[in-house]
Amino acid sequence: MKRFVVMVSSIALLLLLGTLLGVQHMNEKLGISQPSQLLIEDSKTKDPDKSSVSSISKKGEDLKQKRQKVEEIGKFNFFSDLGTQLSEGLHALSRAALSQIMSFVHQVLNGERTEE
Numbered sequence: 001m002k003r004f005v006v007m008v009s010s011i012a013l014l015l016l017l018g019t020l021l022g023v024q025h026m027n028e029k030l031g032i033s034q035p036s037q038l039l040i041e042d043s044k045t046k047d048p049d050k051s052s053v054s055s056i057s058k059k060g061e062d063l064k065q066k067r068q069k070v071e072e073i074g075k076f077n078f079f080s081d082l083g084t085q086l087s088e089g090l091h092a093l094s095r096a097a098l099s100q101i102m103s104f105v106h107q108v109l110n111g112e113r114t115e116e
Contacts, residue, residue, distance in 0.1 A: 029073075031066040031070060031073075
């Protein structure tokens with residue numbers, strides 16, 4: 001029993017790590033998030049006017065580059081589309097089932113019978 005629990009836990013951990021690494025890889029490929037080095041600035045030598053203006057201009061340039069890269073690659077997420085279709089199908093199925101149940105309850109409570 002212990003061996004089974006250890007195996008299931010290790011497989012679940014492996015799948016979780018694989019998923020996290022895959023999401024990180026796709027974020028980097030699409031340009032959604034880019035890893036950057038940490039900058040350590042001294043508070044004494046920091047000039048607030050110049051740093052804020054330069055950081056805003058850098059952010060604007062980065063956003064333009066990311067938009068261009070996303071337009072070139074195109075946004076297509078197979079699992080998102082699959083989830084959307086699955087949810088729409090399940091929604092239609094549950095609505096049909098509830099409609100049938102409610103019409104049956106209505107007929108039973110009101111004593112109506114459909115002649116077939």
